[in-house]
Amino acid sequence: MPLPFIFSTGIEEGLSKQASFSGGSEIDHLSDYALYVRGISKTFSNGVVANNDVTFGIIKGEVHALLGENGAGKTTLMKILSGCLKPDRGEIYVNGVKTRISDPRKAVQLGIGMVHQHFTLIPTFTVAENIALVSSSSRKLELKAVEDKVRHVSKSLNFEINPNTRIEELPVGARQKVEILRLLCQDVSILILDEPTSVLTPLEVEDFFRIIRQLKNDGKSVIIITHKVKEALSISDRITIMRGGKTILTIPSSQTNASELASYVVEGFIPNLKRVPTARGEPTLSVKGLFIKGDRGEMAVKGLDLSVHSGEIVGLAGVTGNGQKELVEALTGLRKVEGGSISLKTCDLANKPPNFVINSGISYIPEDRMRRGVILGMTISENLALKRIDKEPYSKKMLIDKEALDKSAKELISIFGIKASDPCATAGSLSGGNIQKLIVARELTNAPNIVIAEQPTAGLDVKASEAVHQKLLDLKSKGAAILLISADLDEIMKLSDRVLIVFGGKIVGEFSSDSLDMEKLSKLMLGSE
Template sequence: MKLELRTITKRFGSVTANDRIDLVVEPGEIHALLGENGAGKSTLMNILYGLHRPDEGQILIDDAPVSFGGPGDAKAAGIGMVHQHFMLVPVFTVTENVMLGHEPTKGLAFLDRRRARRRVTEISHRFGLEVPPDAVVADLSVGVRQRVEILKALSHDARLLVLDEPTAVLSPQETEQLINVIRTLRDAGTSIVFISHKLREVCRIADRITVIRRGAVVGTADPSASEGELASMMVGRPVRLTVDKVPAEPGEVVLDVRGLSLVGDDGVVLVDDLTFSVRGGEIFAIAGVQGNGQTEVTEALVGLVKPTTGSISVAGRDLGPLSTGEILDLGVGYVPEDRLRDGLVGDFSVAENLVLDLYDKPPFARSGALDLARIEADATARVREFDIRPPETTRAAGTLSGGNQQKIVLARELSRPLKLLIIAQPTRGLDVGSMEFVHRRIVAERDRGTAVVLVSTELDEVLGLADRMVVMYRGRIAGEVPAGAPAERIGLLMAGSAPDDQAAVPPGDVASAGVR
């Protein structure tokens, strides 16, 4: 299917979200849409899916103008969407989820499960989308759930598929599989719109790239364009993709973890006998695919979960009996991976969020009363220092973009003297510009002599920032990798296969390697 958007303009009040956007997606083309958060990609796709009406411009499908009153019309016209957050019913089986909304029936009202199942199997074979048709969605991994979403769209006879940040939740291996699926679909004649902020991926998979900035198309590019070129197109200024840093000057051991194990409520071992130490002035990275125990480790480090066995000490002080509040007071900064759930209160103002763990300490509080003037003054200073936009301290934090929300959390955690900074997925969902900023601040904190524990699933980030790194797999350290090791080797460790060469230190030796 050929899709053409002509001079699409959409205004919300005084804000022009889309400014005369032209976009042509040829049949059987993978067209990547690249742009920072808030650039107008979402508005454009909502227009395409019939959720918004454009103020000007028109949509053409196979050169015929169309007009969508709602998502139903868009679906009927052959447009399928795979959202970043999956829209599946977890307790239903794959088949049930796929047939939801257009259930085949027999007789008056009986579901024809057999026919539905046959259709699921047929489509999944045709496009190489292997899914277990009778499995309950809740039991499936994220990658397979995504395939179910794609299958759902294809079962509506979608001839144009829009994928929104599809790799954000996938492991490198799952991403590979997804790329294969997308190529198969393209070869079968389906047009693909691929929304992403990961430059490397976009360059690998796209046939053509359209870059959007501030609601307008700033240009189209070939996949042969360099990542740097694309990044500067996206941001509107030259961007450094590599992190500038001098070699680490490690000091005293700040964090010492010995034999840390965590067992979940259901008896599953989440973290298995972890031993490592981190010195002041170095960045220690824990790489790994989401869900291999890294989250639990960070939570244990700040006392949100208590270790089943093992000990953790910060600057020689055992954390065992301490509460989270007391641990933070020792000089531990914590940037949680899910900032909207754990790092911020969306309904609170920026100023309130900036004192979320300092509100009861001087100078913000005196004998049980908040000093609102001091809180406000501090917020104004932080907003300026960290360039939080829009620069309004009274605005609800939940209305800011992801990058600015992350800046609030960082500004708060870095605003007091730290011995140890624990930072998880620092750039998840951030655009290139914010990413650069966050990385610079992390390195700056290291250079002040703070020990930094970085947990990330992004290989590039780990490679760029880490002074030392380990890979976690199924709750264990699969190996320690020296800085500068090739990405492929780390990728293999993340997938659980230990490579044969010496790049990886066997788990037993990590402790000694860690102390150096």
Template sequence: MPVSPAHADATTPRLHVQRLTKRFGALVANDAVSLTVMPGELHCLLGENGAGKSTLSSCLYGLYRPDEGDIYVDGREMRFASPADAIAAGIGMVHQHFVLVPTFTVLENIIVGTGSGWRLPAAEARRKVEAICQRLSLSLDLDAEVGDLSVGQQQWVEIVKALYLGARLLILDEPTAVLTPQESALLFASLRKMLADGLSVILISHKMNEVLQADRVTVLRRGRVVGSVRTADSSRHELTTMMVGRALSIVDAGERSHGGGTILSVKNVSLRDARGVSLLRDVSLDFRAGEIVGLAGIAGNGQRELFEAICGLRPIDAGEITLDGQRLDSCNPHEIYRMGVGHVPEDRFKDGLVPDFSIAENLVLGDHREKPWRHGLTLDVGRLRQAANEAIKNFSIACNGAEAVVRRLSGGNAQKVILARELARASRVLLCNQPTRGLDVGVIEYVHRQILEKRDAGAAILLASEELEDLIAFCDRIAVIFRGEIMAVLPGRQADIAEIGRLMAGGTDARAADKGMSN
């Protein structure tokens, strides 16, 4: 485990940032940001999408050079020209999207780039890595190929690598986004051990239950620090208000409906990829009018394939999918959409948008051949602009107008364009795969209300989310998926997060829940 240098002590800040400013052209991403992190402190950076958290962490890790301001590590002023400089100064960073070589072993991934010439210090490195794992009570097979590990295990490889390189300050960017609740609890328990050894941690997270575990929270809004508080002296409401700039109302799902008749039915659906690998295994789920069914699972366990199978984007190998009693097997995606099915895909830029089209054009994708949007042989530009301006207002899309090109929008604003289009389309079925990922807290509030309005209007809704609290709060039933198989279907508000997490990791339902609940 890392040990602080001799010149540093408990009263010297591990990190002190003084009036750091970073510009991208006319955009001021960080505006005179000041931040102090002490040895052994878990310090959370909190802010909405675009608040400047990622830019600040990139400056601290040497990915960007600040235009103004000073960075001190253990009392020494630093100028980072690259991540190598930051690592040498004792700063490590675990990105939300891991930087690992799948065909390398765990040990090889940890030590790659650390040897001199072509020699890797394998024997010495193994002893050092094993000592780190032992201190953290971490079971990690150093000879396993990283590509064969779970996502949670891959994250530990990144963390251990940072510690192996001597990190005294560790930056974690949304570390639990791909973890089960149990894995998240293990991560925070291990973090406490690291903090006790003098490591400092900067946590970037939007999950309030994690934010409140930090010692201090610094809140960014529009590139500026609006406050830095001791977590023990604050509250969820106060931090959210600081982050958004206004008090948010709690979205109440209201009384649970018992659901109307079945609108969408998935029966014994299985499918494989081109190599014959099973992606969905005998999946059966019914979706009733006025009901929200949640889909819980670690990313990559079949969620995307299930959504695409329902939408006609991926042919199934067995089973059947029906909408209002009509088989969808021979229908193309456009025909399915015209039946009143809205689809919010997981990958917004790859599957949900045409990046070089305008906001107005993207809002009518799939419907652009329909009469309301046509003026003779061409699109009715005036009608398109009017509809786009209304969507921009309702969804708070930050842009330069309806003609703004979508690829120039932030990820969160691009997601709002998709939501505006698909919510309008979904008269019978709404399929939402991570609909609030990357969105500001205020817009999440709006999206939740829109989903509930669709439910109350009688639509059948399938909602996949990494936020288990949201699934429990809004869903009538929650289906847990693991390696393409539905492990169990649990009642919404009565679902237990620990039980969901165990099922997400492949465990069986301790209460032996009958899969027949899905019908």
């Protein structure tokens, strides 16, 4: 049965491309697709139409990027393919055979596996134990065999991993590789990766892309969900764009470019950051000779010095696991300081409780937003008041003023464009991107002295990212001191006045934004200079 190459297009350009591909393409039989779906629709119980008559196909041995904004329905579609969600309507074909995917186990049997944005490994288990948990076919735990398989599969992908390391001891990049390994050990042939680079440093991204290419060479099909246009272009063979729950078009990467794709992803988006030139003021935050212990009792920060002036954004670049996490936690009162000093103007902040830090006007956008930044079981207005619940107007004489809470929540929801039906809905009902907007809204209002922004736009779409960047720039122009910790070097370079490079718990280099040497910076990040 011949099938058109491009599906459900609503755009004229799309239609013209459809004509040009379907004629000459040799790929127009259902059996050429490793996976093909059509007419998929999914409406959630809260009324959100996540997928609306979606058609999508992946060819054997290709890397396919699914590109779209947050809330475009990418993750929902992939969760349907991996058996985590059931579609309301639609047909699924695996290798040309119509099938139903009832649950993730069934999906794996069909050779489809997914790595979720939030990893699902058990931190206290070793690599082998985590893999044995899902791949063991008999009732007996054959850890030895699993270990051998892990070694074998990881070797074929050219990376080293000790199967006996506990997950909690691994950096995020390695955990992601374990997630992929776990799928490969179950003989999965179609891998779905949800925003895989959002947690990786540029170097890790390179390594990750290498593995993706290796997988492709081994004949695996890979679907990468992403909202980054550049990334989609650089790794994939073909790109499918989703918008508003529909697939807009599918196009080979070689036949398009970044600006064309961006115009499909967000209709009519023009980057428009406003910068007000700001004079650098007095040092607001100064850190001297700081020593902090990591989770395993080792010294993670070893004599770190830095300062952030008012009216300045300082970017902290570095490979994950070089003491950034410990530094941020010490600055916000969440981790004990072993030695050295942290001061806000003249006030000492070392080893003060979080409440003291908050009252000193330090805002903190945490990287681990689900675990730290938000309380999913509480309402949106309660979450927005988290750090100020003891203060007026939120409460008087220990009694909460619910009206004040809802009123201020409604304001923040409209200012920050949080997609929420009602401030009294639980935060858990929001999408990941909107949860981040909620956190940013809470942290960037009330004129903070210092903002510590840890991966503030990870997983956010173009418009939302720009809104966060604009807000940070506005605060800077009002005299706030901003420390930006990001694995996204583009973000650091776009916003920072100064870039500091952290390696091995120390600052090993400093650049001003106008004299950035990328090669030197990369070497410093790796500690090879």
